[in-house]
Amino acid sequence: MADDSASASEISASEISAAESPYERENKNDGRRAAAWAALRSAVGACEKCGLCQTRTRTVFGQGSLDTPLVFVGEGPGEDEDAQGLAFVGRAGQLLTRILSAGGISREEVFIANVVKCRPPGNRVPTPEEMMMCGGFLEAQLLLLRPKILVPLGATSTKWILKTTEGVNALRGRWFEWRGIEVFPMFHPSYLLRDDSRRKGSPKDLTWQDVQVLKEKLDRCGKEVRQDGLGA
Numbered sequence: 001m002a003d004d005s006a007s008a009s010e011i012s013a014s015e016i017s018a019a020e021s022p023y024e025r026e027n028k029n030d031g032r033r034a035a036a037w038a039a040l041r042s043a044v045g046a047c048e049k050c051g052l053c054q055t056r057t058r059t060v061f062g063q064g065s066l067d068t069p070l071v072f073v074g075e076g077p078g079e080d081e082d083a084q085g086l087a088f089v090g091r092a093g094q095l096l097t098r099i100l101s102a103g104g105i106s107r108e109e110v111f112i113a114n115v116v117k118c119r120p121p122g123n124r125v126p127t128p129e130e131m132m133m134c135g136g137f138l139e140a141q142l143l144l145l146r147p148k149i150l151v152p153l154g155a156t157s158t159k160w161i162l163k164t165t166e167g168v169n170a171l172r173g174r175w176f177e178w179r180g181i182e183v184f185p186m187f188h189p190s191y192l193l194r195d196d197s198r199r200k201g202s203p204k205d206l207t208w209q210d211v212q213v214l215k216e217k218l219d220r221c222g223k224e225v226r227q228d229g230l231g232a
């Protein structure tokens with residue numbers, strides 16, 4: 001009798017699950033993802049895991065599209081970012097927006113964040129300990145966003161993501177892989193602010209080449225998504 005009732009409940013559970021449409025399942029997954037994202041955001045907002053919490057004005061979680069195939073990652077917030085609680089809004093961020101826009105990529109269609117979520121005093125490079133403490137937040141963000149392409153901007157985030165000691169000069173413009181996501185390191189826009197030259201082979205010239213490669217790849221990703229029937 002007990003066995004019969006167990007199998008009856010199993011049947012009814014499988015029937016319920018079979019009756020659930022892919023649309024309903026997708027909604028449930030979206031709900032879970034949104035809840036995990038909100039929990040992560042509030043954990044960052046309240047975080048005091050490393051000493052940078054003592055000097056920050058605001059944490060900088062990152063912002064942009066949550067359904068994007070393309071995520072940019074910088075080193076850490078600067079003065080403007082610390083004041084506004086937003087990533088890449090200072091001079092370097094504005095330059096990045098202009099470069100992307102010239103290449104046909106809008107800031108609204110990408111997500112942008114940093115390895116550390118609080119400003120290192122005086123814009124110094126975050127220490128390995130600070131990056132180790134904070135890096136888990138970025139990792140969780142990336143696993144929830146699941147972008148197709150990840151662009152580390154500058155040496156610090158490139159080294160953190162690729163776990164390499166090689167400099168960004170040697171790695172920019174080349175493709176790597178991190179947990180199934182394609183990684184394409186580029187120069188940090190603050191480096192471009194320090195070297196204004198547009199001669200062939202200058203950081204600006206190389207970045208312009210990189211943005212065009214990135215745009216081509218992004219367009220190909222868009223086509224693949226549409227062919228899967230998941231996109232618009």
Ligand code: SF4
Nearest residue numbers: 047049050053118134
């Ligand atoms: S930098 Fe990261 S780990 Fe350190 S206090 Fe800020 S949020 Fe926490």
